[in-house]
Amino acid sequence: MTKSLEILLLDDEPIVGRRLKPALDKIGCQVEIFENPLEAVARIDQKEFDIVVTDIRMEGMDGIQVLEHIQKKWPRTKVIMITGYAKMDLAREAMGKGVFDFIAKPFRPDDLRRIIANAAEALGRPIDAALLSGEPDKG
């Protein structure tokens, strides 16, 4: 049996983690959710995740700093940024620093699942097509 894709999800808005975790569980991912970037980085220091999904703008440490930290520690990890309105300057900066992809709030869980599937493909660990084509999440 293949090992589940391991994902760290970081957003200081609790609703994002609460809503996304079940949606990602459905496609067979193992998800750890964090609201505090410092705690997330401490966890990243302990463990190599396949994918990190992080908000770009947070108190204490922004998504770009999280991205830089991951790239030093685990260069294989794919980082996906969640952006909001009027954050295009930060998004451009992240693009130059090698972020895998972006997703802008508000978004549907399916939108993120598609990006995660692309990242999994890039890692050489594609997600089971049957799981991806399942019933759309009802939130």
Place this chain on the structure above:
Amino acid sequence: MSILNKLKLDKLKKITHREPEIRDFCIQTIRFKKFLENARAMLDLIEDGREKALGEYIFDRHYVVSLIDSVIERLGMMVYDACVLAPQSGVELYAGYDRHKLAAANLISGKSPAGKTGASETVTLTEPEYQLLSDALFWLNGKDRADAETVMAFMKQVFFHVIQGIEPTDAAKNRLLFDTSNVKATDMNFYIIDLWKDALAPPEKKRTARGFNCVPLKHLLMDADCGESKTGTGNSSSDPDWVAAVTEYQLSLNSLKPDLEFRLETLASGDAQSDFIFIFAGKSTNLDSLLPAGFHIEKAHYGQLAWDLDLSAKTIEDSLMNIGRGLFG
């Protein structure tokens, strides 16, 4: 309004002209278009919020607060335009606007949820962000809410004031103005005004309506009968019953008939996301039979508002042809 059009409008305002009334008519028409643009943006905001609430979207508090802030900003622009068009309503409109600003601030702060005031029921959602959006939508256009308290109801009131403010520029005065300004079309019983050029200088000779490079007017007249018609487009010896103010992609068509309240505004630029048709008609006009399917019709005590947004080039062409047939036979 594009920067170019804004510059043109500013220039028009500054010019001292020997025919100021035509210029005033053009400026009023352009301002009304601006008013409609803001109204349209308001409808888009409401629709966006509704889509996010009904769909499976993931959003945070920032989205909802931005939505509420954007609504208040646009509402302020609408009220400003309305006060330019109907200055006598300024005090009342700004008082209404202030009430909605307060309601919005209360919604965001959570002090006194504007969305719940007077509500017979609201679903209590477990996520505060989703509850805030639900409350915001209830404030915007809650079906169970006391009608006068919603933003949509206030927008209708604003429309009423604008329509009332524009109408007193009565047909008789306009006829006199147009008759002395060489704007009567030679091929149809229309007054036809080039919104930008005629505001600077009235035409030296009369022109044909069909000769104008105005996309929506061409669609509207495609199947229209140039002879005598039921609404008076034909017979060139009689006074025109319509005035069409045009640019290449815009048309503002107004009835001058005392017994027919009708105003059509449209943009047919080929950009589906911008193009629209808006109609105001008196209560006696049967819009259901005049308009093709797809129009949203709102009936109010002072008349009917109808609109269709996000129209493809083909749809807008078909719709205007349909309306032209209905109006002009």
